[in-house]
Amino acid sequence: LLDGCGVFAARMAECERALGPFVDWSLTEVVRGVSGVSSVDRVDVVQPVLWAVMVSLASVWRAYGVVPVAVVGHSQGEVAAAVVAGALSLEDGARVVALRSRVLRGLTGRGGMLYVPLPPVEAERRIGGWKGRLSVAAVNGPSSVTVSGDPEALDGLHARLADEGVLCWRVPGVDFAGHSPQIGEIREDLLTLLSGIAPRPSRVPFCSTVTGGLLDTTALDATYWYRNLRTTVRFAEAVRSLLNTGHRAFVEISTHPTLTYGTELSTAGSDAEPHGDIAVIGTLRRDEGGPGRMLLSLGEAYTAGLPVDWAAALKGTGARRCELPTYAFQRRRYWLDAPPQAAAPADAARRGVRHPLLGAVVDLPGADTVFTGRLSVARHPWLADHAVADTVLLPGVAFLEMAAHAGRRLGSELVEELTLAAPLTLPSGDAAALGVQLRLTVGPADTAGRRTVAFHSRPDDPGAEGEWTRHASGFLAPRPA
Structure with a gap:
């Protein structure tokens, strides 16, 4: 983004000038990973850098039409949120994040x-x-x-x-005990260093994770920033507070979406959940910090209903908007549809299974329960997304999910152990219509309720009876009380 987005680069330059009086390293050099500069492993480097990136990403979202109607920050993220809301000047935000992280160095290695x-x-x-x-x-x-x-x-x-x-x-990279009594040791130093900041009424509502609700930002003085570091971060409570006041879209402005999971959990059970109208969106991702990732996040925001200014976002990229046809897409198929097969006598013992990969279940008298399925890229095209060296593999998590599904039906819902023995590959390309027969076999329960579970497959070739390959095996057990 430093090279491909002028808005981001300009705001980062402003952040670098604001940090200048408080740090002895270059923001741009640290972000670019220039050899010999200060390490982001230091708390007094990584926190100001993250602050600058968050503030700058917020400017990019705003420039592309996504303007915040409220802000919330997690721990040090509140310093960036306060700047974005207009509660702190850029210079005061730099002072808070740089001087506070410098004082924290005295606690490193102890927590x-x-x-x-x-x-x-x-x-x-x-x-x-x-x-x-x-x-x-x-x-x-x-x-x-x-x-x-x-x-x-x-x-x-x-x-x-x-x-x-x-x-x-x-939590990697954290070697001090933030939000604990240990922070009391630096209270006086912190209050002295931050005594000169001048908080002001914000243009955008500020939802505090110190109080758990909306806050008058004139209270964001030195004492508040000590409390922000000392007390429990009430992030979930703050998110629910925003939900209760009608907010339905949350954009995490960061280098990696570490808070989207907690935000989604916090929206569960709210009165908005049944409507399915809550969107939680990230910005950048680890190892994806360029304009392409930014445009993808804008696309996610747009499909969630946020007002993205595509003219501004695509300016200088060579891309243009295209009108879709005014008629329905025309598709013509040339494959013959095979008539449905008549039920075989053996089908009388089968029951249907509501599962995308398993088609039926057969109970064998006094012994095993067998779940069956037929897998192919043609029938399950989304399986082609998981490929290694152009070979489509059934993901390991699919075995785990199918074992859990079988366990739930049989009252042994805990997957106690599952060992993968061999990959299950699927034909692709011209052979995508071909597939494999899948068998999931669950043994009878022992006195403790434990059952064996095993997965086997063979090519789905009507003209040949291939050998069965064992892919995974393990144990199911009743869930503990």
């Missing part, structure tokens, strides 16, 4: 953060054994929190949750 996919109440209960050493740093969604604290306590919590089967992980 960390752990992502935990649990409801806040459950997370609070789990960290009770480390009272004073662990805190819920952020509530990102109804079942998504971040815990912060000292490294030893985080390791202990991580091990305990792993034993319970809860998939959690350390």
